[in-house]
Amino acid sequence: MQQEQAPRWAAVIAVMGGIFLLVTAEQLPIGLLSQVAGSLEVTSGVAGLMVTVPGVIAAFSAPLLPVAVGRLDRRVMLTLLMLVMTLGSVLSALASNFTLLLAARALIGISIGGYWAVAGSLAPRLVPEDKVARAMTIIFGGVAAASVLGVPLGTLLGDFSSWRVAFATLGGFSLLTAVALWCWLPPLPPREPVRLKILAQQFGNRGVRVAVLTTGFVVVGHFAAYTFISPILQQLSGIAESRVGSLLLLYGAAGILGNVAAGMLAGRHPYRAVLLIPSLLLVVVAAFPLLGVQPLSGVALLMVWGAVFGSVSVSIQTWILRTAPNTEAATALMAFVFNFSIGLGAMVGGRVVDATNLPATMWAASLLFLLGALLVWRTPSRIVGEKRR
Incomplete structure (x- = not known):
């Protein structure tokens, strides 16, 4: 049984890393709003869609993606979602116009919703029962860490270089996290497939x-x-x-x-x-x-x-x-x-x-x-x- 197994702290940290990057990706455009608006020649109000579009898509991918993937191993699912996050970040950095940027941000929205839908329920499967509270604290510490480190550092990077470099860097870290998830997570078949x-x-x-x-x-x-x-x-x-x-x-x-x-x-x-x-x-x-x-x-x-x-x-x-x-x-x-x-x-x-x-x-x-x-x-x-x- 799970209680008799050694806690998988490396896996917990990998899951937290994904949360950290996803929340950073969702909120980073707030700090880069003026820069993106000027670069792609849109108003600040229109540029705000960089936050709205992935947020709305994440909202719907959260309940629907677990239904769509059925019995897919959650280790595979989380790894694939971080690869989608990598692709979305790189395409954001390369976008030649605002429409393409929003399309890339939509990919990030899919990753955010699907990842959150699964990650929050993994702690009891990765550590013994008496350590679940600590594991939950670590996993969701990624949300607060994104605010204190991810978004400010990404904004500073954009200020010193450009918003494209900030998004590309996010893609690089997402790729590393995808590798960590694949290497550190154990097989995680769903205990009960999620249906509507x-x-x-x-x-x-x-x-x-x-x-x-x-x-x-x-x-x-x-x-x-x-x-x-x-x-x-x-x-x-x-x-x-x-x-x-x-x-x-x-x-x-x-x-x-x-x-x-x-x-x-x-x-x-x-x-x-x-x-x-x-x-x-x-x-x-x-x-x-x-x-x-x-x-x-x-x-x-x-x-x-x-x-x-x-x-x-x-x-x-x-x-x-x-x-x-x-x-x-x-x-x-x-x-x-x-x-x-x-x-x-x-x-x-x-x-x-x-x-x-x-x-x-x-x-x-x-x-x-x-x-x-x-x-x-x-x-x-x-x-x-x-x-x-």
Whole structure:
């Protein structure tokens, strides 16, 4: 049995490396937006499709790709998806016009959704039961690490060279990760093939349903506000534009710490870990227009914001492992909601900003956090094997 086997930490690290690169690829265009827009002669609004297109495609590939591949070994599937990621990154670097760039970004979207749908459920198959929480922390540490290292370093590389070099470098690291996945992962035949009927059945489970809806509320709310973090820091906190990049590095570092702390808490108390996320985000984001009006207080709130959002993936995935009748199908469903919510949140935030102002956008995001907190609060903690005190 799995509990009697030695933990496969190299495999865990390889899976984390894939998550790191995929999240970096998804968000890197935010840092390179102006450069790409100028190079390919499109507006900044049109250039924003570099984030929207892969996000939407990832949302749909997450539930549909595991269905399409059926009984394909998950080791083979993850390796192939990283090769698709390599191809998409290289084609992005070579794109002669914006249409070709979006086509290349679509390939990356396929990789993001399919990889996330499978990767989140692998920890119990790679390590003994008593080490699953640690493995989950490592795997989803790739999300926070992408924010603190991947996106900023990719942006800096693009600034010093060009956006094409940044995308090509991403392709090179993706190829190395594909090799690592093939060499370090054991054979991983699916325990139960994912079918559309099974996906629908997951949402019928209350634990899965709460996890998925909470993810939607939190991620839409987060990106509705965080997409505009640069003008928020400049206009509300009085921070110079030249310092925003370094502060986002600190934000990502706080996310890594939050991921580690959440991994320890969620392993024992998943209900409390998930309840804390929207509750703390509600307080931080709602208070920002009122308390974050000085550089010091703005930075302090930003760090708390980063730490809390960095805990989302590992906390909710631990909840999924405790409640889902089919963890791979439920993870695929959650990946759909997560990626779709990124694009939806940015779009909603943009509409609110254009119609009102930055504080109103943050309060609108806070309303979504409130709905998420209430949803978890009204859910019996016993569904994840925990009692309220």
